[in-house]
Amino acid sequence: MKRWLSTFGLLTMIFVLAGFGFHNRRTVEVPESLKVKEPTLVLFPKNKIVSQPNLVVPPFIGSSYIGFKEALAFKESQGNYFITNTLGYLGKYQFGIGTLQLMGVYNATQFLNDPSLQERVFRTNIARNKWILRRDINRFVGKKIKGVEITESGILAAAHLAGAGNVKKYLRSYGAIDVEDAYGTSIGDYIKKFSGYDVSVVLPQRNPKV
Structure with a gap:
């Protein structure tokens, strides 16, 4: 009887662990509003601290x-x-x-x-x-x-x-x-x-x- 209980407990544990390891993975869909579709323009140096007190860096914003x-x-x-x-x-x-x-x-x-x-x-x-x-x-x-x-x-x-x-x-x-x-x-x-x-x-x- 004890042997049967031990075997049953072992099988139960294997079944539970298998359930955690092999469940179906769900795909998470990213909302359309959060998708990045094009480069983001950034003004440099936004929020940048320049260590040299005499160095001033102009913003790089192209030839517009x-x-x-x-x-x-x-x-x-x-x-x-x-x-x-x-x-x-x-x-x-x-x-x-x-x-x-x-x-x-x-x-x-x-x-x-x-x-x-x-x-x-x-x-x-x-x-x-x-x-x-x-x-x-x-x-x-x-x-x-x-x-x-x-x-x-x-x-x-x-x-x-x-x-x-x-x-x-x-x-x-x-x-x-x-x-x-x-x-x-x-x-x-x-x-x-x-x-x-x-x-x-x-x-x-x-x-x-x-």
Whole structure:
């Protein structure tokens, strides 16, 4: 009797263990809303701590219009909306008060403390320079001056630096007439540095206002 009970207990244990080991596996379906179907755009360096206090890394956001304006802003002010440089140029894109007045902005303090206004002014100024330089853009884009291919974004960046009139002189003289800002940056430098961005999203406008 004891032998029979021992055998029955052993068989019962084997049956229970087998049940755990060989049950049918269920497939879990991932909800459609959680499936990753395309690459996710990430702005670098989001939430990144830089160990070197003097090292500032600009965001990498490609060759779009956003990439263009952020790269230009980084060169001008390291992207700081609230900075005024030693020459009195204001904000993220370092506008002079004379340029601001052309677009209907007369209060420098308000401008400096309003990032949204600064962004609108930048785009408006690009549209304005596109209109002024429209013939030169059509004529010179794709050509080379001093070994550098001329692009629309390079022209517009140079106009931001030195004004559309000086860029016209540079292009029409094939680089013989160049100017530098107070820090030694020239039109040719900006044409080269900001080459190849897609700024087609901004259309030329005659005398636009914010």
